[in-house]
Amino acid sequence: MPEPMVQLKGVRKRFGNLEVLKGVDLDVGKGEVICILGPSGSGKSTLLRCVNLLAPPEDGEIFLEGQDICKGPGSGTGEQSWNLDFVRQRVGMVFQQFNLFPHKSVLANVTLAPQQVLGKSKKEAEEKGRALLERVGLGDRLGQYPETLSGGQQQRVAIARALAMEPHVMLFDEVTSALDPELVKEVLDTMRELAEEGMTMLVVTHEIGFAREVGDQVVFMDGGVVVEQGEPKQVLDNPQEERTQKFLGLVLER
Amino acid sequence: MKVFFEQYFDFHIMGEHFGEVFEAFLQNLLIFFVAAIIALIWGLVLALFRQAPGKKFIPIRVLTIAYIDVLRAVPLLIIILMISGGVPFLDFLPKDIRIPHWLGKPDPFWYGVAALVFVYGAYMAEVYRAGIEAVPSGQMEAARSLGMSHLQAMRHIIVPQAVTKVPAPMLNELISLLKDTTLVSVIAFGESVLVSREILAEQLNSSALVLTAAFFLVICLPGARLVDYLIKRNQGKMSRGAHIEVA
Numbered sequence A: 001m002p003e004p005m006v007q008l009k010g011v012r013k014r015f016g017n018l019e020v021l022k023g024v025d026l027d028v029g030k031g032e033v034i035c036i037l038g039p040s041g042s043g044k045s046t047l048l049r050c051v052n053l054l055a056p057p058e059d060g061e062i063f064l065e066g067q068d069i070c071k072g073p074g075s076g077t078g079e080q081s082w083n084l085d086f087v088r089q090r091v092g093m094v095f096q097q098f099n100l101f102p103h104k105s106v107l108a109n110v111t112l113a114p115q116q117v118l119g120k121s122k123k124e125a126e127e128k129g130r131a132l133l134e135r136v137g138l139g140d141r142l143g144q145y146p147e148t149l150s151g152g153q154q155q156r157v158a159i160a161r162a163l164a165m166e167p168h169v170m171l172f173d174e175v176t177s178a179l180d181p182e183l184v185k186e187v188l189d190t191m192r193e194l195a196e197e198g199m200t201m202l203v204v205t206h207e208i209g210f211a212r213e214v215g216d217q218v219v220f221m222d223g224g225v226v227v228e229q230g231e232p233k234q235v236l237d238n239p240q241e242e243r244t245q246k247f248l249g250l251v252l253e254r
Numbered sequence B: 001m002k003v004f005f006e007q008y009f010d011f012h013i014m015g016e017h018f019g020e021v022f023e024a025f026l027q028n029l030l031i032f033f034v035a036a037i038i039a040l041i042w043g044l045v046l047a048l049f050r051q052a053p054g055k056k057f058i059p060i061r062v063l064t065i066a067y068i069d070v071l072r073a074v075p076l077l078i079i080i081l082m083i084s085g086g087v088p089f090l091d092f093l094p095k096d097i098r099i100p101h102w103l104g105k106p107d108p109f110w111y112g113v114a115a116l117v118f119v120y121g122a123y124m125a126e127v128y129r130a131g132i133e134a135v136p137s138g139q140m141e142a143a144r145s146l147g148m149s150h151l152q153a154m155r156h157i158i159v160p161q162a163v164t165k166v167p168a169p170m171l172n173e174l175i176s177l178l179k180d181t182t183l184v185s186v187i188a189f190g191e192s193v194l195v196s197r198e199i200l201a202e203q204l205n206s207s208a209l210v211l212t213a214a215f216f217l218v219i220c221l222p223g224a225r226l227v228d229y230l231i232k233r234n235q236g237k238m239s240r241g242a243h244i245e246v247a
Helices: A044-051 A083-088 A106-116 A122-135 A151-163 A181-196 A208-214 A232-237 A242-253 B002-008 B011-050 B055-073 B076-089 B107-133 B137-145 B150-163 B167-187 B192-203 B207-240
Strands: A004-015 A018-029 A033-037 A059-064 A091-094 A169-173 A200-204 A217-222 A225-230
Touching: A004 A044, A004 A200, A018 A044, A018 A200, A018 A225, A033 A044, A033 A208, A044 A059, A044 A169, A044 A200, A091 A151, A091 B137, A106 A122, A106 A151, A106 B150, A122 A151, A151 A181, A181 A200, A181 A208, A200 A208, A208 A232, A208 A242, A217 A232, A217 A242, A225 A232, A225 A242, B002 B207, B011 B055, B011 B107, B011 B150, B011 B167, B011 B192, B011 B207, B055 B107, B076 B107, B076 B167, B107 B150, B107 B167, B137 B150, B167 B192, B167 B207, B192 B207
Parallel strands: A033 A200, A033 A217, A091 A169, A169 A200
Antiparallel strands: A004 A018, A004 A059, A217 A225
């Protein structure tokens, strides 16, 4: 068992009257790739947003590298907590809709946060940014604006942008769902490389093939709880729970 | 019919007073520029206060919303009269603020500017707010997930995108502001309406007022056309899909 990176204990989250997470436990070891599957509305995205406190949980504990990030000194959960900087600088996130900054060039998208948040010099940030964009295969697009790129290219810029903050954990929220089918592979390949380099990753996805091949563990969620969890082979090929069987049946039928 | 034209379009009177009215109109433009620049900044500050996040800023949000609602609901004329009639007697304020004579301009000029800034700041805050709310929420999420503070995200990500969405409605506010500078005539500042009213009283003829109206037309009509053009252009952009990711 690798040393623990992220641990969730009894995490609950509600939006108004709707309880989206009903007590989720999850252990993520350093360097592990956890793929989270489940029908829409099952709380997968909310779970990721809890881990980087974009949606701080109401109840439960989240440990990041051993630190309880939900409780700061003297104040309750989430936004008020002093752990916000600690968390956001260690946890990178990539979104379904890319969310690139449309008024900034590709390179500026990647270098803005390192300069503003980490206090890097422009030169330093640009060197690193160039290297990262090179690595995701976009070294020749530095000066272009996001809207001139394809969806797959935009998503790779978004990955480079998150990596520029040198995160210890990466969260991927259905990052291929908004892409045309022929563009999915280039993004998954980038993620696969990242996994091979030892990045700890939480991946919410509908790509069963990716989960089987790259995932160390597969987590199936439904109705705000973890229904089943285990090695990809076990969960995907021999699911024990009826809800998992039903969901996989529907997905694999396509 | 002849009487009508003589009353409103006596070119002799217009010619005789042209220089006088034109100079007074320049005073309207001066009030407009000073008030517009300050109100554009003040409005943005109010809009940012209104968007301040978290429980900590609830008092600031409530106060800002109250300010914006009240100042938009009270007639501008009352605000002008309250400031010019009351502020000189607030003796806890320094004299330079009670009776300002900055930059060689008399105190009614500054009372007028203050009233216009108070009221138009509130209107412009609402325009900025619409612009800020038109930026997809994913932009803020992305900026925050990269570790930027709310203020950094506002400054580098949200506001630069929001201001590109507001030129058309903002221009409407500016046109109103220019027209409303004439209200400062009620506190005896020698702008174009005051001057043409004096001519009206002297000559029992409205031609100077019509001349003043013409000056406003010359400035405001192209402005209104520009608003239409900007709205059309913006719609064009939308339909071409330049504004990506609405979800």
